[in-house]
Amino acid sequence: MKHALSAVVGVVVAVVLAGFPAAQCAWADDESDEVEIKIRAPLDDCIPSPPTIVVLGLMIDAGGDVVQVGEDATGPLDCTQLAPNEVVKVELASDTTVSLKAAKIELRGSDEDDEAGDGGDENVVKVQAPFEGLTTVGASTGIILLGGRLTIDVTHAVLEGEDDESDGDEQPIDLTTLMNGTFVEVTLDLMLTSDIPGAFVATTLEVKNFTNHVDVEVLGPDGEVVDDRDAAGNPVNDVRVELTETVKVHGARRGRGGRSKRVLHFHTRSNGSVVLSGLPTGHGKVRATRVVGGSTMTGEGRVVVGPNGTRHRRVVLHHAG
Missing domain, CATH: 2.60.40.1120 (Carboxypeptidase-like, regulatory domain)
Known part of the structure; x- marks a missing residue:
């Protein structure tokens, strides 16, 4: 069994509250949705103290007022309000820290832009994060995300590159050419199993800003x-x-x-x-x-x-x- 793992280096994300100088990049898009590190998945567990949620087997620090309870309001985590396997949307502060920290947690229906209509399935499972490398086991190929914490089998996934205009135009991609740090979005099927130990299985992989x-x-x-x-x-x-x-x-x-x-x-x-x-x-x-x-x-x-x-x-x- 061959298991080759490229160097795993996450993207360091630093946020500085400031205006963006127009002279430097007057036409630049608002890239918020394209560079967020986020997970949409069923809740595995909720731990009251210290405030922690578990999704896709990942322990995520949920301390502070990170749970969205209204269009603009946030509050602390309350495990009594969460049902087992409830789908949550988690935006992470970074993927390079010792532990994963939630910047925001959205519950079902808490966001008017909820993806309930995404593909007609409100339970769709997705992960968006920087690409960190490839791993192979036999004939199976996986990608590494979230500081090496998450492996996704993409052997049979539909691979596409997203046009920056978001007009639906997509292009085929070659995973071996992906640069570390490139943001990808994968859709998972939790019912499928992989030959890669501990890996989830993706049905689609989309490279953001591919053009x-x-x-x-x-x-x-x-x-x-x-x-x-x-x-x-x-x-x-x-x-x-x-x-x-x-x-x-x-x-x-x-x-x-x-x-x-x-x-x-x-x-x-x-x-x-x-x-x-x-x-x-x-x-x-x-x-x-x-x-x-x-x-x-x-x-x-x-x-x-x-x-x-x-x-x-x-x-x-x-x-x-």
């Missing part, structure tokens, strides 16, 4: 395009490309106006130049690091990510120090 690209051209100190290969001509992925991007989202409480910035981190490896896909609209900094023969070279540059198109960024490497 938003940044073409990163990596040049060496000599000004030549980097294209590292071994003696047999095979690519050598010794270049790490990282993108730190600031996107525009809702304020702390949806529907009350105001804007926030959310900082996201993406990374991948290549043998030189690379196209980064699945990026929300916003602005940020791309950084490339190349290590060859014990020598480290780095370079960086600013970039603006637009909707449904490709932006180009040339990064020239310089020897560190």
Whole structure:
């Protein structure tokens, strides 16, 4: 049995309450729904003290006024108001902390935008989170989410890339090209079983913002395009490309106006130049690091990510120090 797991690195999400400078990204979309880390699933358990809920086997800290009890009001967790297997919608503060912390918990009917009409099934089970890597067991392929806590078998799932215009246009995708940090939404069938131990089974996987690209051209100190290969001509992925991007989202409480910035981190490896896909609209900094023969070279540059198109960024490497 083969079990290969790529590096699991979650997305660090930082929220800074502030206006978004129009000059930097005047056309940027509100990316709130696209970059939320959220779970919609039946409640496994509710623990009064300390306030904790369990969904999909995940222990989630529910302390504070995180339960939505009205359109704008929130309150503390009350387990007596929750029924076994009741479907809840949980927005997580992050996927990289030691424990998962709920930023908001919505109960059935608490939100006018409740997904009760989603596919005609109010009990649909979904997870949206940053992609963290692939795992394989035999002929089965899974994706890693939520800081390595959740494995989803996508072997037979319908794989699609969502158009940023949200007009229903979708494109086929190749999971092996996904960059760590790319937000994906998976729909689960809890009645199916997987050959991957502990994995849930997905029926669909959708890559968010799939048509938003940044073409990163990596040049060496000599000004030549980097294209590292071994003696047999095979690519050598010794270049790490990282993108730190600031996107525009809702304020702390949806529907009350105001804007926030959310900082996201993406990374991948290549043998030189690379196209980064699945990026929300916003602005940020791309950084490339190349290590060859014990020598480290780095370079960086600013970039603006637009909707449904490709932006180009040339990064020239310089020897560190």
